[in-house]
Each structure stands twice: as structure tokens, then as C-alpha cells.
Amino acid sequence: MRTVCFNGHPRLEHELRCRQCNEPFEIVPEGKFYDDMDKNFNYISRWVTLGEVRTPVVKINNDLSFKLDYFSPTYSYKDRGTRNLISYIASRRKELNIEMINEDSSGNAGSSIAAYGISAGFKTNIYVPSNANPAKLKQIESYGAHIIKVDGSRDHVQEEAEHAEGFYASHILNPEFRDGIRTLAYEIFLQGKMPDNIFVPISAGTLLSGLYSGLTHLYNSGEISKVPVIVGVQPENISPVCSFINGEKYDPDNNLSSIADALVAKRPVLMNKMIKIMKNGNRCISVSENEIITARKDLALKGFYAEYSSATVFAAYKKSHFEGSSLLVLTGNGLKN
Structure with missing residues (x-):
């Protein structure tokens, strides 16, 4: 696996944007494909699962x-991306000293991060637009996540989550998702x-x-x-x-x-x-x-x-x-x- 930004610069540590060009990173799979799908993600040592199946x-x-x-x-x-991201975070929990995770989402990603985050034992905060779908907010809350409503644009919501105390478990910027x-x-x-x-x-x-x-x-x-x-x-x-x-x-x-x-x-x-x-x-x-x-x-x-x-x-x-x-x-x- 190689982790590089969209312009090809390597990721140095755990930064979310390239220090040279400010572009996000992506993980580029190398080598052969394995029918046992988890083997295609060799950077994860501990899988967090909620009973996923191959969807029909x-x-x-x-x-x-x-x-x-x-x-x-x-x-x-x-859930495909969340399972991977939360498993990656859980695999490196002690190394990165992660106990609390933050995410910004209008609904589905927030529910997913909340569910997998609580399963892995993380305190989870979900930042949402103030006009987010109430039905989706109820689902997020049901997993025990703390919801923070933010006035303004979707960009404002992201800024609040990214700069809050804790690990920014962004489903957009983290390449593992x-x-x-x-x-x-x-x-x-x-x-x-x-x-x-x-x-x-x-x-x-x-x-x-x-x-x-x-x-x-x-x-x-x-x-x-x-x-x-x-x-x-x-x-x-x-x-x-x-x-x-x-x-x-x-x-x-x-x-x-x-x-x-x-x-x-x-x-x-x-x-x-x-x-x-x-x-x-x-x-x-x-x-x-x-x-x-x-x-x-x-x-x-x-x-x-x-x-x-x-x-x-x-x-x-x-x-x-x-x-x-x-x-x-x-x-x-x-x-x-």
C-alpha cells in the first residue's frame, strides 16, 4: 500500500492534507487482489465489526x-468506509492516544461513525448542520453519540469538528474511510x-x-x-x-x-x-x-x-x-x- 496525496506526494505522518499542496491523501492498493477481502487491507491489525454481510x-x-x-x-x-476507518483507529489507539473522536455529517456518515465508534469504545461527537434531518439525528443519538448542532454552511460544520479536542475521524479527509x-x-x-x-x-x-x-x-x-x-x-x-x-x-x-x-x-x-x-x-x-x-x-x-x-x-x-x-x-x- 502507498499513501500519497492526489498530486503524488507521500504522507509523512497522520496529516489529513498534504503539506506541499494541501490536497487530501489516498491509499493506493498494490499487489494482487485477494478473495478474502480483509487481506486487501494489510495496514489494519484489529477489525471492528457489527456483522456486515455482502449486500445483495x-x-x-x-x-x-x-x-x-x-x-x-x-x-x-x-458502513464500508467506517468499518475500515474505525478499525484503523482502534488498531493504533494506544500509539495515537485516541479516546474521543469527532465527525461532521449531515446524517448517514454520522450514524455510521457513532455506531462503530461506540462499539470500539470511543467517546463520539457528531457535528451536524442545524437543519439536519431529524430522523437521522435520532439514529445518531440512539448509538450514544453526542450531537453538536452548528449554524451556517456545511463548511462551518467541518471546521468546528476538525478543530475540536479529540481525533478528527472525518469520513471525507481520512483516506482509510x-x-x-x-x-x-x-x-x-x-x-x-x-x-x-x-x-x-x-x-x-x-x-x-x-x-x-x-x-x-x-x-x-x-x-x-x-x-x-x-x-x-x-x-x-x-x-x-x-x-x-x-x-x-x-x-x-x-x-x-x-x-x-x-x-x-x-x-x-x-x-x-x-x-x-x-x-x-x-x-x-x-x-x-x-x-x-x-x-x-x-x-x-x-x-x-x-x-x-x-x-x-x-x-x-x-x-x-x-x-x-x-x-x-x-x-x-x-x-x-
Whole structure:
């Protein structure tokens, strides 16, 4: 494994941003792929688990499948990254003298960090926007985490969490979180024939970058002959990546919100990384609020109860024309709304 910033500079200690260029870091997997997935993360010596399973893939027809990634302990894909990050922190707890961890999140990541953090024995603080989804706050509180509401933008919430006393367990900046999402690519590979296209919602960039890393590792290991096209999906109201890629006008200072409340990063920290991934043969589609609402209803009528943010991928699939088979990752359970 190599840990380097997005410009290739090595990580010296445990810093979250490169001291030369201020870019975040990423873990680059090297060597062969192991079917025993934990062996692909050789920097972790103690695994913290809440009974994760390989989430189901349901085939709808020859061209369409859903991966139900909300079959996770806290009902969202974020558990993939959290399991990895909290396990890494727990493995180095004494070395780094960590007893209290802080995270900033609008909902799903906060719930995930709270659950795994308490399981590992950490005191956990979750910093949230003052207008965060009340249902998601209740889930966070149920795990015993302390919630700190912050007025202002999403950036203000991050600043408060990052500079608070304790270890900043950011799901965005800690490369171990994003690296854990490699398991999504591995599972898709182990569960049958690789699809031609994989649809995922994107916001902060953790899901996109982790999936891309895992797919690239499989390709470099000779396990797959081509990398599927990743189709990133954003709500039209908050679409910094899709707007940039598709040459559309976008104002990051707009006052718009979205019913897809997990996809609200207007100035994502990982923007440069996401653009680089998108330009490497991938696609980005934005969907309207009405399209999201309709897609969620249509999913429910098929028996799949997803949150609005997850339904964006079905909305994008219905308005797109891609050759070959497509797999849509449903990232969060509908009960979260």
C-alpha cells in the first residue's frame, strides 16, 4: 500500500492534507487482489465489526440490476468506509492516544461513525448542520453519540469538528474511510459477471473514489479485462461535479436545497479527484427534484424502499441510454427519511 496525496506526494505522518499542496491523501492498493477481502487491507491489525454481510444484488432483467447496499448495519453504504476507518483507529489507539473522536455529517456518515465508534469504545461527537434531518439525528443519538448542532454552511460544520479536542475521524479527509469502500467493487466482482455500467450517487466523493480505486485494483490485478463505466449522479440543485463535466452553469453559492439530503456538498473537498475520475471515461448525470421523487415511488412499487438520495440513480438510469448491462447501487434505506 502507498499513501500519497492526489498530486503524488507521500504522507509523512497522520496529516489529513498534504503539506506541499494541501490536497487530501489516498491509499493506493498494490499487489494482487485477494478473495478474502480483509487481506486487501494489510495496514489494519484489529477489525471492528457489527456483522456486515455482502449486500445483495437483485437482477431485474438482463440489462438492469440493483445492489442493495442499505443491507448494512446502520442501513447505508457508509458502513464500508467506517468499518475500515474505525478499525484503523482502534488498531493504533494506544500509539495515537485516541479516546474521543469527532465527525461532521449531515446524517448517514454520522450514524455510521457513532455506531462503530461506540462499539470500539470511543467517546463520539457528531457535528451536524442545524437543519439536519431529524430522523437521522435520532439514529445518531440512539448509538450514544453526542450531537453538536452548528449554524451556517456545511463548511462551518467541518471546521468546528476538525478543530475540536479529540481525533478528527472525518469520513471525507481520512483516506482509510474512502479506502474501505473498495469492498463495494470487490463484492460486485465476486457476485457474478461485471456490469458494463455502475450508477452511484455522488456528493462529497467518498463513494466514487473508493469504488474507482477498487475497480482499478481489480483491473491491475488481471481479475477483470475492462473497468465498468461509472455513472455519477447528482441532484440538479446541487450538482458541482456534473455541471463542470457537462459544461453547465452552476452557482455554488445558491440557496437551493434538495430532497436528496445526503447529496448536499456544494463545494466538495474531493472535487479535483472526482473530476479526474469522471474524465477517465466515466459519466455524470444530474436529475431534477421531480425525477427523484418519481424514481423513489417507482422503486417502492418494485419492492425496494430507498431513501431519496439513493433513488437518484434510478432517476438517472430512466433518462439515460447506455449500452450493455447496468448495476444501480442503492446506498441508503428509505426508513432514513
